[in-house]
Amino acid sequence: MSTAAVSSAAPRKGADVxxxxxxxxxxxxxxxxxxxxxxxxxxNVLPGDMxxxxxxxxxxxxxxxxxRAEHGxxxxxxxxxxxxxxxxxxxxxxxxxxxxxxxxxxxxxALQVSLILVGAGILIAVLIALPLGTLAAVRQNKPDGVxxxxxxxxxxxxxxxxxxxxxxxxFAVGLGWMPSGGWTAPAEGFGDFxxxxxxxxxxxxLVRGAILSRYTRAAVLDVMRDDFMRTARxxxxxxxxxxxxxxxxxALVPVVTVTSVEFSALVxxxxxxxxxxxxxxxxxxxxxxVDNRDLIQVQGIVMCVVVLVxxxxxxxxxxxxxxxxxxxxxx
Amino acid sequence: MNxxxxxxxxxxxxxxxLEIGTSSTRLVHGVDLQIGRGERVGxxxxxxxxxxxxxLAAMGLLPENLKVSGSVxxxxxxxxxxxxxRRMASVRGSRMSMVFQExxxxxxxxxxxxxxIAEIIRLHQGVKxxxxxxxxxxxxxxxxxxxxARAERAYPHELSGGQRQRIVLAMAxxxxxxxxxxxxxxxxxxxxxxxxxxxLMGDQVRQAGSSLLFITHDLGVVASICDRVLIxxxxxxxxxxxxxxxxxxxxxxxTRGLLAASALETDQQTGRLMTVGAVGQEGRQQGxxxxxxxxxxxxxxxxxxxxxxxxxxxxxxAPHEVSSEEPQTFDQAAIFNQxxxxxxxxxxxxxxxxGRAGLFGGGRQVQALRGVSFDVRAGQRFGxxxxxxxxxxxxxxILTGLDEATSGSVEVxxxxxLGKKERQLRWLREAxxxxxxxxxxxxxxxxxxEDVVAEPLRGASREERRSRVEALLEEVGLPRRAADRCxxxxSGGQRQRIAIARxxxxxxxxxxxxxxxxxxxxxxxxxxxxxxxxxxxxxxxxMLFVSHDLQVVRHxxxxxxxxxxxxxxxxxxxxxxxxxxxHSYTASLLESIPRVAG
Numbered sequence: 001m002s003t004a005a006v007s008s009a010a011p012r013k014g015a016d017v018x019x020x021x022x023x024x025x026x027x028x029x030x031x032x033x034x035x036x037x038x039x040x041x042x043x044n045v046l047p048g049d050m051x052x053x054x055x056x057x058x059x060x061x062x063x064x065x066x067x068r069a070e071h072g073x074x075x076x077x078x079x080x081x082x083x084x085x086x087x088x089x090x091x092x093x094x095x096x097x098x099x100x101x102x103x104x105x106x107x108x109x110a111l112q113v114s115l116i117l118v119g120a121g122i123l124i125a126v127l128i129a130l131p132l133g134t135l136a137a138v139r140q141n142k143p144d145g146v147x148x149x150x151x152x153x154x155x156x157x158x159x160x161x162x163x164x165x166x167x168x169x170x171f172a173v174g175l176g177w178m179p180s181g182g183w184t185a186p187a188e189g190f191g192d193f194x195x196x197x198x199x200x201x202x203x204x205x206l207v208r209g210a211i212l213s214r215y216t217r218a219a220v221l222d223v224m225r226d227d228f229m230r231t232a233r234x235x236x237x238x239x240x241x242x243x244x245x246x247x248x249x250x251a252l253v254p255v256v257t258v259t260s261v262e263f264s265a266l267v268x269x270x271x272x273x274x275x276x277x278x279x280x281x282x283x284x285x286x287x288x289x290v291d292n293r294d295l296i297q298v299q300g301i302v303m304c305v306v307v308l309v310x311x312x313x314x315x316x317x318x319x320x321x322x323x324x325x326x327x328x329x330x331x
Numbered sequence: 332m333n334x335x336x337x338x339x340x341x342x343x344x345x346x347x348x349l350e351i352g353t354s355s356t357r358l359v360h361g362v363d364l365q366i367g368r369g370e371r372v373g374x375x376x377x378x379x380x381x382x383x384x385x386x387l388a389a390m391g392l393l394p395e396n397l398k399v400s401g402s403v404x405x406x407x408x409x410x411x412x413x414x415x416x417r418r419m420a421s422v423r424g425s426r427m428s429m430v431f432q433e434x435x436x437x438x439x440x441x442x443x444x445x446x447x448i449a450e451i452i453r454l455h456q457g458v459k460x461x462x463x464x465x466x467x468x469x470x471x472x473x474x475x476x477x478x479x480a481r482a483e484r485a486y487p488h489e490l491s492g493g494q495r496q497r498i499v500l501a502m503a504x505x506x507x508x509x510x511x512x513x514x515x516x517x518x519x520x521x522x523x524x525x526x527x528x529x530x531l532m533g534d535q536v537r538q539a540g541s542s543l544l545f546i547t548h549d550l551g552v553v554a555s556i557c558d559r560v561l562i563x564x565x566x567x568x569x570x571x572x573x574x575x576x577x578x579x580x581x582x583x584x585x586t587r588g589l590l591a592a593s594a595l596e597t598d599q600q601t602g603r604l605m606t607v608g609a610v611g612q613e614g615r616q617q618g619x620x621x622x623x624x625x626x627x628x629x630x631x632x633x634x635x636x637x638x639x640x641x642x643x644x645x646x647x648x649a650p651h652e653v654s655s656e657e658p659q660t661f662d663q664a665a666i667f668n669q670x671x672x673x674x675x676x677x678x679x680x681x682x683x684x685x686g687r688a689g690l691f692g693g694g695r696q697v698q699a700l701r702g703v704s705f706d707v708r709a710g711q712r713f714g715x716x717x718x719x720x721x722x723x724x725x726x727x728x729i730l731t732g733l734d735e736a737t738s739g740s741v742e743v744x745x746x747x748x749l750g751k752k753e754r755q756l757r758w759l760r761e762a763x764x765x766x767x768x769x770x771x772x773x774x775x776x777x778x779x780x781e782d783v784v785a786e787p788l789r790g791a792s793r794e795e796r797r798s799r800v801e802a803l804l805e806e807v808g809l810p811r812r813a814a815d816r817c818x819x820x821x822s823g824g825q826r827q828r829i830a831i832a833r834x835x836x837x838x839x840x841x842x843x844x845x846x847x848x849x850x851x852x853x854x855x856x857x858x859x860x861x862x863x864x865x866x867x868x869x870x871x872x873x874m875l876f877v878s879h880d881l882q883v884v885r886h887x888x889x890x891x892x893x894x895x896x897x898x899x900x901x902x903x904x905x906x907x908x909x910x911x912x913x914h915s916y917t918a919s920l921l922e923s924i925p926r927v928a929g
Contacts, residue, residue, distance in 0.1 A: 141395075227436035233392055234431075235451040235502065236424030238416060245450070246439045253441075324441060325486040 124205025133216025155210025445483030551925030651903030681739035714888030
């Protein structure tokens, strides 16, 4: 029986990875579909008529009827859903109720901005969390380790927008080193782009980094207590080498998992930060669309955010599979 | 074998005056220990005796919060206590190496096995590339891992426990160390695997000319591999000498008690198991508070008659049955221990298949039970033995209605319990109770003992609950005031008593014990077995005792069924079955038990 365990598992390794990835992608597609149903249902079935919401309470029935006809809202809901979701998959999110322009180009423009902001935020968070969390764990009983712990604990308590306002008041208003807001596309001026990106990305990344560093510290502490770390020392590895060769990769598994959760929080945090720093991202667009009661646009933006978060979760799942061979088999 | 005295001139490791403690308590009190070249020394003690700490101190791997003083000298290296980390690192894995207890967690789960072995060679010998690869494969071959080329590429989770322990041994022996330190290396393994690993370890050490310091609580294991032993208790070495002398003529009362308890010796007069306290009354019981000696405080001890007599009436008629050695007998499995009268428990053709259909097909199926049929009569003590994975735990879960069988029938007092809804099984929850293996994990840490024990009582007044709990606690040998405490305040043996009290509060007909004494020290084990013995009689219980430990089952049960690969292969009266095993599997199991007296 034990012999069979080796012989059956070893040669199928590549196949196991592929199967696991395929299964994850299948689950991803399923989740996207369910999410699209939820988003569509929420916005269309819940009380309040799309046309009424757009035209206001004073609109005549005739106005409403013609609006509904113009935007295809008079068709049965399943047809509308099918139309919307097939359009979404081909990059067509319908025509805006308020601006009468196609929704998709606006969303994609804003999405690019938000992706840059969120990407920079998560990058800052990870760059802060991994080294500081590891250090705080390794030196848990030393003064510097305790100080790091305390600082990260304080960081967790600060909300995103407050961090943003603090950064603005110090670096933009007080010292005048950075602009207090606005956005320049990288192609139009890379220097300005970086200067304007710095503060919002920091506001997002610092807080997430503080939280992530707590997880990193906990994960590294856990790993340092593991039996195989003692084995590594018993082999003759110095403590630092044991941690580098055996510890960190093991600690990475839970950290990567938490990073995906943190990413979702970061996307939501970005909506607020974009407002604070006047950045034309998805968050700002969403706020405007809600203000305009432009439900078709809201629907497109929300769906985009959902896909984005699910996509990151998928990538994280696949990354975990690559790190940890135990997740590869079907068991 | 080697004569212990011959080695004393060529000392390899010399530990003297070793003291280890936290800031408040001292855990090891002035231990002296010498190991000669090529000598194989066993360090024996129960949990908390300080044996593992002594070994970790020798390796310089004690946890940082412990203070250590004294001297640890390795021939050619000088003093190791207080040596720099760099110097210790160069000694570890090359001159001294170590095999750990838990093969499941001792290896890095994310690194291929071959690389983990290669690492220790590269580290100390600087070998690289093809020669290194060749050396790794040779090592894997030498520890008898099947198909070394494949094993080298495997991750630890793809190997069985026994194979992983071979890998750990291969790592430890990779640089032909002068001294191998082994900390309970076979405790987590099945007996048959344990035997193989012990033989392998003996061979490896002999071939490399290494010395061995072997830590264990199991005297039988020590007897099979060591030539000199040290008995450790409460941080002190209480007795030492050549194995034959110590085991045949123990001087210290604790050694005598330990020997009696681990051999499950019974008192000639009472038929009860000898406990460490009963043999060696030192007046100083340090273990857990009130842990030792509690076995004697159990009620109705006076009535205890000889063991065999009680077992007599129930087991007298049990026939000795053996299943065919042919593997294909699934279609018509025999009904073991069948009775003409109505059995209390009737199990018929129970099968359990695990497995799941994959999202993209390709589900894997495991047959945990492949048609199990037997009867248990009221008042019987029915033992089920087998190695890990044989299906005994699955069977127990099905019998208690905690798991569903794939097919088959289980009747308790003539009532079918399979395929019933939880609501319909309320009577079963009262009639059948279980004591689980892990006394640490099976009690809710946030509940007071009173609530733990009284939880199954429904609709009883507060006073009634309290008085019944207190009465039961006394019966299992715990003070009444224990009711107000929480589980973490008790030792393992005491928690198992609490678990037994919880099981008995519903006044069940059947008590199921799932490896109930496997996690306990031998001296505590004897006490808990004595307690079970009393309670089974006092409460007119029928007992189903599941264990991997054949000796324990032999003592605790009158009828025994041996399971292998999801089937019962042999069943009969305990005495007969152990004396004359008919099935080859039973014979090999019995053959593998390490024995104290050779």
